[in-house]
Amino acid sequence: MEKLYLFVLGRDPELSIIEIESFLQSKNINYEILDTNKNIAAIKLSQFETSFVDYLGGTIKVGEVISNTNKLDEIEENLELSELYKGTKNKINYYISGFSTDLTSFVEDFLKDYFKKIKLKALYRKETTPSSIIKKEILKEGLDLIIYKNFIARTIAVSNLIELKQRDIQRPSVDYMKSISLRLAKILINLSKIKENETLLDPFCGSGSILQEAMLNNINVIGIDKDKESIKQSSDNLEWLKENYPIKANYRLFNLDSRKMSSVVSKVDAVVTEPYLGPYIRKLPNIEEAKSLIFDLTNLYSSIIKQSSEILGKGKRLIIIIPRLKTVEGKTLYIDIRSLVEQNKFYLVYEPVIYAYSKSKIIREICVLEKH
Ligand SMILES: C[S@@+](CC[C@H](N)C(=O)[O-])C[C@H]1O[C@@H](n2cnc3c(N)ncnc32)[C@H](O)[C@@H]1O
Structure with missing residues (x-):
């Protein structure tokens, strides 16, 4: 009813x-x-x-x-x-x-x-x-x-925000400078429409916030990060999670540059990630610095979107956060996500949604891509 x-x-x-x-x-x-x-x-x-x-x-x-x-x-x-x-x-x-x-x-x-x-x-x-x-x-x-x-x-x-906060504080290893909130991790996972027992990949897993929240929903996860320390943090957190929560799902972690992700992963049900968004910014870049960063990030995301397209089937989703950069001259520079989406057999399910941490100098856009 x-x-x-x-x-x-x-x-x-x-x-x-x-x-x-x-x-x-x-x-x-x-x-x-x-x-x-x-x-x-x-x-x-x-x-x-x-x-x-x-x-x-x-x-x-x-x-x-x-x-x-x-x-x-x-x-x-x-x-x-x-x-x-x-x-x-x-x-x-x-x-x-x-x-x-x-x-x-x-x-x-x-x-x-x-x-x-x-x-x-x-x-x-x-x-x-x-x-x-x-x-x-x-x-x-x-x-x-x-x-x-x-x-x-x-x-x-x-x-139950109390429980969420406790989980956040009690997990053994987090670098809050790099990691997203558990609340945002949950949102991104849900946007991917992944179901229990399926497999999610985060190719920039950091200390594993997305991976852990997915495992709590009985979703199997694969994490990739090129930083050895981050993989160790993810591993510590996921082991702790398995000890403290009734979880049936499994995890696999790879210390690898995610531009090579298709060498270790052949098929998943969703890719969900907050990738590298550029170096930590204390003061706003000038327009030339911002253009050069946008160029580098576009190359990185192009590779990730292309490989995600290879490992995702029709109707499966890639959820990716991309930055908009504000410059000291008052301009805003964008990644051209639309052409990357079209070149790789995806479409944008929704207009990118802005998610701005109040203190952050960069603006995050959450993009929901679905495979044609
Ligand atoms: C924004 S953090 C991800 C945070 C993660 N979602 C979390 O909540 O813990 C970005 C991560 O990407 C990793 N990284 C940067 N470039 C990479 C690359 N080319 N391949 C794989 N990992 C990379 C960094 O080491 C960092 O851990």
């Missing part, structure tokens, strides 16, 4: 939406995105499991819609019927977060009366964080409502 859900999106909503779409497509779940803004997506789904938020890097929480009308008497009726508190305590906390809606104060008043009527001591807070929802077990012993326009939803799944 189809139901309506509100997805509360993370910092990069455009990316979160295409991640959700790819994820649902890979699971063959029918969906229709009814409405979105920069915080929320209202999505009709043929199937939903609360574990989905643990896979999605760009979704903060998901609520099941219990009312979708602007008629106040109908809202009251919908809320009455939806058995708002299912726990056993006589004192609870409840939260409401409203987005682009003028229903919040109406629902606040309704809940005050409702809890009085059912004789439950209920403490109201306007907003909360995903971590405190988890710490205080609000989904079991409280209530969290999301209101977007006329949609009122009860939160049923929250991203």
